[in-house]
Amino acid sequence: MASATDEIADDHPGSLQSDGTSRDGDNRQGGIAADHLKSFIERIERLEEEKAAIANDITEVYAEAKGTGFDVKIMRQLVRLRKMEANDRSEQSELLDIYMRAVGMVV
Numbered sequence: 325m326a327s328a329t330d331e332i333a334d335d336h337p338g339s340l341q342s343d344g345t346s347r348d349g350d351n352r353q354g355g356i357a358a359d360h361l362k363s364f365i366e367r368i369e370r371l372e373e374e375k376a377a378i379a380n381d382i383t384e385v386y387a388e389a390k391g392t393g394f395d396v397k398i399m400r401q402l403v404r405l406r407k408m409e410a411n412d413r414s415e416q417s418e419l420l421d422i423y424m425r426a427v428g429m430v431v
Contacts, residue, residue, distance in 0.1 A: 352358060386396045405413055424430075 390396045
C-alpha cells in the first residue's frame with residue numbers, strides 16, 4: 325500500500341520517495357533539491373553583481389554628462405519619459421498642466 329508521501333510524490337517531478345531518496349537522483353536536503361536551489365541562488369548572485377556593475381556604469385555616464393554641462397536631473401527625467409508609451413506621456417503631460425493650473429501655476 326502506498327503511503328501519503330508516495331501519493332503526493334507521484335504528482336511532483338523530482339519529489340522524494342518514502343525512504344527520503346529522490347526519484348530523479350537530485351542531491352536532496354530536507355526535501356529540497358539542494359543542487360537545483362544552489363544553482364538558482366548562484367545565478368541570482370551573478371546577476372546582482374552584473375546589475376551593480378551596470379548601475380555604476382550609468383552613474384559614471386551621468387557624471388561625465390554633468391561634467392560637460394548637462395543637467396543630470398533633467399536627463400534622468402528624459403530617460404524615464406522615453407521609457408513610456410507616447411499616449412502615457414501625453415496623458416501625464418495633460419494631467420500635469422491641469423494640476424499646475426489648479427494650484428495657480430501659469431502653464
